Amino acid sequence: MTKRAGIEEIRGFYARVMAAASKWSDPRLERAFEAIPREAFCPPGPWRLIINGRPIETPSADPTYLYQDVLVALDAVKGINNGEPSLHAAWMGAVAPQAGEAVTHVGAGTGYYTAILQMLVLPSGTVTAFEIDERLAGLARRNLEPMEGVTVVQGDATRQPLPKSDIIYVNAGVAAPPVDWLDALNPGGRLIFPWRPSDKIxxxxxxxxxxxxxxxxxxxxxWFIPCVGASGELTPLRLPQSTEEVRSLRSIWRTTDRTPDATAVAVYPDVWFSSEQLEG
Known part of the structure; x- marks a missing residue:
């Protein structure tokens, strides 16, 4: 009779799947997903999994149920979840965190993906995690306390200065990034966020x-819940008119640096998105 796989084997296979989803050849990502136990950052089980927008309760508190590519509810009333692992793996592959880099995580929740990001910038890198929800920030602070180089800030990341960052990793829907976020990027820095200029995008x-x-x-x-201070509060001066326009994005500008012109795809008071490539 085949022996039932233990949690270590299941977590290891999950990590291999996430590494494949990332499309990133760096073996550190697989090791990070394997090392960080997802159950330590979720509420006590049984858990509410979200699949195609529908909640499904796990039969028990066996943590093996968490090692699937599904959302796990953190606050069902507010619609806050521990996000889809394959999406985060792909994002991490896109920003490619390197040892020693400084990461700012906006919308850290209870800190699961914060912990993985911190492992990717070891041994000397840092992660500053912002979480606006007081309860979740408290849980993140507790969960991340054993990790060196992590700072949890309870507050609105759109209303206070971000530290200078090599990566800004945003887990809330943004219509337009605050100028301060662009200013916080070091040369060569990367900002990744879910763009939500309208309900259809x-x-x-x-x-x-x-x-x-x-x-x-x-x-x-x-798809993420809106980022307080950077979504519905902003008044667009122009929105994309078609899917082709959305896919044509090539640059973003501060309006103080360049006035919106005929290449504009979306325009907001402080920043605008252009279809024009940067020169050079």
Missing amino acids: ALTLLVKAESGGFTVSPLMRS
């Missing part, structure tokens, strides 16, 4: 700080 954008400005690469679809 849910697209991951990867922004890179280059010598001539900020490039933009549209990636995969992504």
